Amino acid sequence: MKSILILGAGMVVKPIAHYLLDNNFKVTLASRTKEKAEKVIEGRKNGEAISWTIDDTDVLDSLIKSHDLVVSLLPYTYHVQVAKKCIAHKKNMLTTSYVSAEMKALNEQAKEAGIIILNEIGVDPGYDHMTAMEIIDKVHEEGGKIDDFYSLCGALCAPEASNNPFRYKFSWSPKGVVLASNNDAQYLKNGEVVNLDTSDLFKNPLEIDFPEVEKMHVYPNRDSLPYIDIYGIPEVKTMYRGTFRYQNWCTAFDLLKSLNLTDHKTLNLKGKTFAQVTAEVNGFESGNLKETIKTKFKMADNHPGLQAIEWLGVLDEKSVHLEEGSTFDLTSDLMIEKMMMDESERDMVIMQHIFNITKANGDKESIISRMLDYGNSEHTSIARTVALPAAIGVKMILNGEINETGVHIPIKKTIYKPILKELKTLGIAMVETRNKEYFKIG
Numbered sequence: 001m002k003s004i005l006i007l008g009a010g011m012v013v014k015p016i017a018h019y020l021l022d023n024n025f026k027v028t029l030a031s032r033t034k035e036k037a038e039k040v041i042e043g044r045k046n047g048e049a050i051s052w053t054i055d056d057t058d059v060l061d062s063l064i065k066s067h068d069l070v071v072s073l074l075p076y077t078y079h080v081q082v083a084k085k086c087i088a089h090k091k092n093m094l095t096t097s098y099v100s101a102e103m104k105a106l107n108e109q110a111k112e113a114g115i116i117i118l119n120e121i122g123v124d125p126g127y128d129h130m131t132a133m134e135i136i137d138k139v140h141e142e143g144g145k146i147d148d149f150y151s152l153c154g155a156l157c158a159p160e161a162s163n164n165p166f167r168y169k170f171s172w173s174p175k176g177v178v179l180a181s182n183n184d185a186q187y188l189k190n191g192e193v194v195n196l197d198t199s200d201l202f203k204n205p206l207e208i209d210f211p212e213v214e215k216m217h218v219y220p221n222r223d224s225l226p227y228i229d230i231y232g233i234p235e236v237k238t239m240y241r242g243t244f245r246y247q248n249w250c251t252a253f254d255l256l257k258s259l260n261l262t263d264h265k266t267l268n269l270k271g272k273t274f275a276q277v278t279a280e281v282n283g284f285e286s287g288n289l290k291e292t293i294k295t296k297f298k299m300a301d302n303h304p305g306l307q308a309i310e311w312l313g314v315l316d317e318k319s320v321h322l323e324e325g326s327t328f329d330l331t332s333d334l335m336i337e338k339m340m341m342d343e344s345e346r347d348m349v350i351m352q353h354i355f356n357i358t359k360a361n362g363d364k365e366s367i368i369s370r371m372l373d374y375g376n377s378e379h380t381s382i383a384r385t386v387a388l389p390a391a392i393g394v395k396m397i398l399n400g401e402i403n404e405t406g407v408h409i410p411i412k413k414t415i416y417k418p419i420l421k422e423l424k425t426l427g428i429a430m431v432e433t434r435n436k437e438y439f440k441i442g
Contacts, residue, residue, distance in 0.1 A: 001026050001046065002398045005063050007082065008073035009037045009049075011171070012096070012122075015379050015387035016071065016394075021047050023395055030063060054078050065089045069398055071390065072097075079103060079119075087113045092397050096122030096390050099409060107407040116402060120409040121393045123349060123385035124153040127371075127423070128241075129230075129409060130389070130416035131430050132353055135367055136231055137413060143360030146233045150354040150441065152208065152218050154244025155382045158346040158374055159213060165308035167246035169339050171347035171380045178332040181253055181262055185220035188228070188239040196220060202254035206242065206441055210350055212372055217250050218242040230411060244350055252308035255297065261314055261327045270323040274316045274330065281327055289315050312338065347375040349385045351430070356438040366439040369430040388426055392419045 002025050006017060009031035020027050021044045030052035031037040037049035052059055054074065064070055064085050069092045072082045076097040083106055086093040090113045099119045110117050120126050128151055139146060156162070157169040170177065185196040205217040221241040228239050256262055260281040269277060279286045284293075290310065293299075299306055309315065313334050320330055341347060355367040375381040393410065396402045402415055410416050423429065 002069070003028065003067045004069050004071060004394060004398075005030065005067040006071045006073060007052075009033070009040055010073055011380075012383040012386040013073055014040050015384050016073075016391040017041065017047065018044070019388060019391035020394060021045070025395075025398070028063065028067065054081070061085060061089075064091050067091065069094065069394055071095070071394060076100065080106070083110075083117055086115060086117065090115055093117045094121060094390060094393055094397070095119045096126060096386055098125055099407065104407055111406040114405055116397060116404050117407045118393055118397070118402070118410065118415075119407065121390045121419075122387075123155075123382070123389070124351070126389050126410060127385060127428070128153055128351060128353075129411050130420055131351070131369060131371075132231060133411045133413070133416055134420060135353065135355060135369060135432075136233060139355070139357050139367075140232075145235045145358045146355060147236065147358055147364075148238035148354070148356035148438070149231075149233065149236055150238070150240045150242065150352075151227075152242045152244055152354075153221075153351045154216070154349070156244065156246065156348050156350065157341055158348045159246075161341065161345040161347075162246050164339065165248060165304065165311045166252050166339065167248045169341040169345065169347075170335065171341050171375070171382050174336045174339070175332045178262055178328060178335065181257065182264075182328075183222050185222060185224075187220050187224035187241070188236065191237045193225065199257060202250040202257070205245075205250040208244075208352070208441065210244070210352065210370070210372075213348075213350060215247070216244045216350075217247050218244055219250055230409070238356075244352075248304045248308060251303075251305040255305035255309055256314075256331060258297070259293070259309070259314075261309075261331050263327045265326055266324060267326060268323075269320050269325055269330075271319070273319055274314050274334075277320060277327065277330065278314050341380075347380045347382055349373045349381045353430070354439050354441070363436070364438055366435045366437065367432060368435070368439060369432045371428070371430045373428060384426075385428060388423060388428060389419055392422050 004020055004025055004027050006029045009029055017027055017040050026046045028048045029037040030050050032053050034049055034051035041047035041049050070086050072079050072095045079095050080102045083093055087109050092115045132151055182198050184198050187194050202219050205219045207215055208218055209215045221243045224239045224241040275289050276286055279289055351371040353369040357365050373381045
């Protein structure tokens, strides 16, 4: 029986562990908190939970050596450390995280060891790559060209649960979401490179209707330009990767950022209120803070951004809970306190690819491919859509169905085609429509 070592027992581990155990693999789940890992295993046959931390390198060596494949669900900063040990012991490895430059640098070593390190095999990144490549490869095989490509994804609460001023709740890492709000962005639009400083990230979001949900806002997701080469579409004139949010989110976060409330600078917070901190980092007088903000940003009481930050508590005369920390810490901790989904609520993952193409005969066409997935009583949608592509990838590697070596993401047909086929049987699928004219945005 093939054995898998899963490092980390976070919010997406349950579906991957259950899938692999149900498919007759042995699974060892290593976590800082053994009880947490045991709860995931739930007494399933061939599952074992152990207590382990990343600084215990001797135990990590022993664990990797005694298993056939390693899945790292640790924070991405630890993946390279694990990967080097996998190379040393010639063990295959899989992560759902973006490939770092340090991970890419291990490509030749992984090839020499005869192993694959498969990364970005989740939902975004992961399922987005695979479903994009399925269409791109088909268009190219038929002699066509990709003129414009928008790849959009959002992990959200279901519409009925979007009942706070941000219209957002967390089914995964709140700090990760706030951290991502500080990214810059870059994309290609009509042949010209557009650079956005982090201060402008949430200004002027795209508006795109998503059937069965509503009209959504979209802001750019990091740097889209590398995907021109990654996806093999040098002919493309527009290349834009974006993140879906309900209306209000971009407006609210733009105001939070304008007020320096997602900054990482360490501050002395002892004895201060949230209102005092907000005033101090902006050079405002501490009294009448709301009116000061309204005047500075020329907004009324009913401005959705103002209503959102007031509801969050950053204007409250309430003592902060830290003696030292950053406004990033305060904002993300308030969100953890007020914006976590409860067990009675559903989450939702939506994805939409928009292709404008020129066919071999010169005809223009748009291809719209969408996924709408809701969580259920067993698993959240974000957990399923991240974990199941990874789980299928693990199975394929161990069954000898993936033979590539080196550092990879799932853009090869030999990898994405069987994974997408099985995901459809598990209820995760895109629905495609075509129109005989270009899809226009903005």
